[in-house]
Amino acid sequence: MDAITNLPYRLSLVASILPRKDPVVYGGALRSDGLLPETLDRYRQDGFVCFDRFLGASSLADLTEDMDRVRALAAAGDPLVLREPASDTVRAVYEVHKRSALVDALVRDEALLGPVRQILGGPVYVHQSRIDYAAGPGAAAFYWHSDFETWHVEDGMPRMRAVTAQISLSDALPETGPMMLIPGSHLHYIPRLTAADQVQLSVNVRQSASLVGLIERYGIFTATHAAGSMVLFDCNLLHGSNGNITPQPRVTLSIVYNSVDNRPAAACGAVEEV
């Protein structure tokens, strides 16, 4: 596990914010299937870019129908299916590109792969794919977090060299707990508390003022948009969402791409490049 000793493990207190050591954009050369230079600059600075109505109406309808099928097929006891504790309804399904030919085609779509390869500087694989059904009335909040922090500490992902494409399959409305992002926070690393300390999280976060300081510095961007829109964001960007007490579901498809050179130390065998 040598690869993950470059960054600190979770601390018992949120004590510090460390500057990012890794590049945000590893490639960056202009390519016909990539992002425009000014869009890439915005990604470098903010840690994310938004694509309004990335999916057309017809693709969106097909995908939505297929995700309803995937959800209905989610078997009891499947460890890659998360359910709401209170209601037993399906909250999330993982490895969705292996459950749906449509998603499998989507993760290989050049409209996605072009920008992703440009950012990550070379060949990539799908590290994770997930559909989330944050349906009211009881969908819980996701507290502020960096995905990388989890993947680094828990899975041994070596570097900040992954990107997530989150596509909304429903309108992301202010009332339905849309994703909130802290632009620029990807340039810092905040070691989190351990899961066992979650109860004390709010106190310590408040006391340490690390997170508050970042929000005061950078503000919060709330990703409200029409169904079919996409946010492409850096693995170390702090983000979170409030819960959703409305009956309007917030459904998102997330595809995490990782550089083939950034495989977690613990990963067994080869990964399938896309």
Next chain:
Amino acid sequence: MDAITNLPYRLSLVASILPRKDPVVYGGALRSDGLLPETLDRYRQDGFVCFDRFLGASSLADLTEDMDRVRALAAAGDPLVLREPASDTVRAVYEVHKRSALVDALVRDEALLGPVRQILGGPVYVHQSRIDYAAGPGAAAFYWHSDFETWHVEDGMPRMRAVTAQISLSDALPETGPMMLIPGSHLHYIPRLTAADQVQLSVNVRQSASLVGLIERYGIFTATHAAGSMVLFDCNLLHGSNGNITPQPRVTLSIVYNSVDNRPAAACGAVEEV
């Protein structure tokens, strides 16, 4: 407790929506200190009206300072002080008009009392006053509810003849879990589940479709506005709010006026008319 047998107690299942029997506006005559006829019509129809920047900047600053004082003075063990379980920070303080001369003056202000007496048709008293500090990072959601339903079932308030003035002491932003209201829902009565059944609430609400049906029919109004703004709403209007994971606090002062003719059966002695 005869007075409260006109409406059903909480049922073990959310089975039905009953039409409202009581008037929404008991007085309504045009008065120089009251609402305009078209505003009163909107209140009758929607169950609420909004007043943008009801408090001026100077009153708002004074009140905010005084509420910080009240919060700091909130004593450990005071049964009228609610705290966040995770952090022990003060979430709400009750009877705030008895703790602050400024709030005591505010509840007697003709700018409030005029519309309130016009709606409730005569003299009123302060049934409840409360300051809420819904500060991130951990403020919990308030699920959809009618205040009247609680006061009727738990305190024995006889009729729907009370009104709440909720004044925002901070900007009510989409990200900070602002109050959401279902316009028109005050014309219906939904018996809720008992507190012991809360875990199953989401399932049953979904199955019963009572609430979902009302939202589909009426929609959701989200009360975002500048600090100092006010929402005046009927005691039986369904409302709720998502949580708040941002560090930006959402602070609200709520004053509940009840008609002196609508005192809860269980209330001991006389109430002080304002």
